[in-house]
Amino acid sequence: MTAVTTELFRFPYTVRFHDTDPAGIVFFAHYFRIAHEAYEAWLESVGQPLAIYVDDTKAGLPIATSTADYHRSLRLGERVTITVELKRLGHTSYTLRYRFLDAEGMSTTEIETVHVHLDTETRRPTLLPPALAAVLAGRESG
Numbered sequence: 001m002t003a004v005t006t007e008l009f010r011f012p013y014t015v016r017f018h019d020t021d022p023a024g025i026v027f028f029a030h031y032f033r034i035a036h037e038a039y040e041a042w043l044e045s046v047g048q049p050l051a052i053y054v055d056d057t058k059a060g061l062p063i064a065t066s067t068a069d070y071h072r073s074l075r076l077g078e079r080v081t082i083t084v085e086l087k088r089l090g091h092t093s094y095t096l097r098y099r100f101l102d103a104e105g106m107s108t109t110e111i112e113t114v115h116v117h118l119d120t121e122t123r124r125p126t127l128l129p130p131a132l133a134a135v136l137a138g139r140e141s142g
Contacts, residue, residue, distance in 0.1 A: 005097070006138065009045060009084040011038035015074050025073040032066060035098040035111045038082040046135045053129075058120055064093070065114040072108040079103060089136050092117050092125035 013034055021027040026034075040050050053061040074080060081101045088095040093116040100109040119126045128136070 006086045007083050008086055008096075008136075009038065009042035011041050011082040011084065013038070013080050013082055015076055015078045015080070017076060019074075020076050024076050026075075028068070028070065031068055031070075031100070031109050031111060034100075035082060035113070038084050038098060039096065039113075042084045048132055048135055053132075059126060059129075060118045060120050061115055062118060063113045064116045066111065068109060068111045070109050072102070072106075074100065074102075074108055080108065086136055087112065089133075091127055094128070094136055 015026055019026050019030045019034070043050050050061075053059070080103075083097075083099045083101065085097040085099065086094065087097045093114055095112060095114045098109075098111040098113075099107045100111075102108050116125050117128045117132075118124065127133075
């Protein structure tokens, strides 16, 4: 296991009407959806689209844990940058942190997700696919 904090990707995002609640701020659960959009965009950018892992019937890559810290609400029309950062890399799992940065570069929200590579038959963790492990470790990119 390697404990690190390495920025992997930056994802620009504009808060849309469907992201907000009646008060005009981003509904808390939508932060996770937006973070996942950033995650998928990063995977595509390094030649590891999520479809590779969804289509694999012998293994899966579910999120085992997710947390969020909300520092400031985002509003409709606000432009942010989401950084995708590797926080921890293990043999069967990895932890990503997503920081939502406002126009001044201040963090408004931080989300962490722990992804585990599972054998779908045994439901037990298994080694990360070599190509994904290499990308996470910064040894390859697409």
